[in-house]
Amino acid sequence: MTATSATAAYLRVSSTSQDAGSQRTAIERCAAARGEVVTEWFSEKRSAKTLARPELNRLLAAVRMGTVKRLYTFKLDRLCRSGVGDTFRVVEEIRRSCELVAVGDNLTIKPNKDDIASEVFVFALGLAAKLERLAWEERRAAARDRLTSAGRPWGRPPR
Numbered sequence: 786m787t788a789t790s791a792t793a794a795y796l797r798v799s800s801t802s803q804d805a806g807s808q809r810t811a812i813e814r815c816a817a818a819r820g821e822v823v824t825e826w827f828s829e830k831r832s833a834k835t836l837a838r839p840e841l842n843r844l845l846a847a848v849r850m851g852t853v854k855r856l857y858t859f860k861l862d863r864l865c866r867s868g869v870g871d872t873f874r875v876v877e878e879i880r881r882s883c884e885l886v887a888v889g890d891n892l893t894i895k896p897n898k899d900d901i902a903s904e905v906f907v908f909a910l911g912l913a914a915k916l917e918r919l920a921w922e923e924r925r926a927a928a929r930d931r932l933t934s935a936g937r938p939w940g941r942p943p944r
Contacts, residue, residue, distance in 0.1 A: 792821050794857040795844050795864065796828040803830065808859035815888045816857060823857060833866035834918055836875065845875075848883050860889040866918045869908055 794812045796805035805828055816823050825847070829840035841864070847853045856879055858864055865872045876894065879885050885894040894903050929939045 791824045791847075791853050792816065792855045792857070793825040793827060793844065793847065793853040794823045795841070796826065796859065797833060797838075797840075797863045798830050799832050801830050808863070811859055811888050812857045815886065821855070825853070833862065833864070835867060836865065836871055841875075845878055848879055848881075851882055853883050855884045855886065857886045857888060859887070861887045861892065862913075862917070866915060868915045873904075873908070 794809070794816075796808045796812075798805050798808075809826075809828075812823060827840045827844040827847075829838055831838045831840075844853070844856070848856070861872065861876075865875050876885065880894050880896050880898075882896055884896055886892070887894075892903070894900070932939050
């Protein structure tokens with residue numbers, strides 16, 4: 786495989802206690818079924834509520850340089866969870882020169898191809914990702930309120 790036709794993958798988990806192993810396995814299985822091998826992995830343990838993430842930035846730079854021609858990710862929400870606008874910006878930047886494959890979403894977005902069905906799907910997945918992040922924040926706030934009102938400590942235990 787030449788440097789200009791690399792197949793890459795992006796993995797992301799939110800916390801240091803999580804592991805991206807299942808994402809990697811699913812991506813490797815999907816790539817193998819297509820007769821491909823992922824040659825470069827971008828992986829980080831960061832929240833997707835912001836786009837300021839080192840590995841995402843490194844990935845987008847590689848896409849802009851043209852060294853990544855096919856990008857695998859487990860699901861679209863691994864790339865972005867900060868809303869539909871950010872999701873569209875990231876996907877549009879990738880699809881300018883790169884095919885995007887979201888394995889768990891069963892979605893393939895071809896580069897430079899207007900496809901209204903894919904855009905509707907990206908919109909729906911971007912909205913669902915943001916709603917899930919907001920619901921998680923609400924559940925966390927409710928748990929914190931419940932514990933503090935009961936006089937119990939919140940957060941990690943002191944060391």
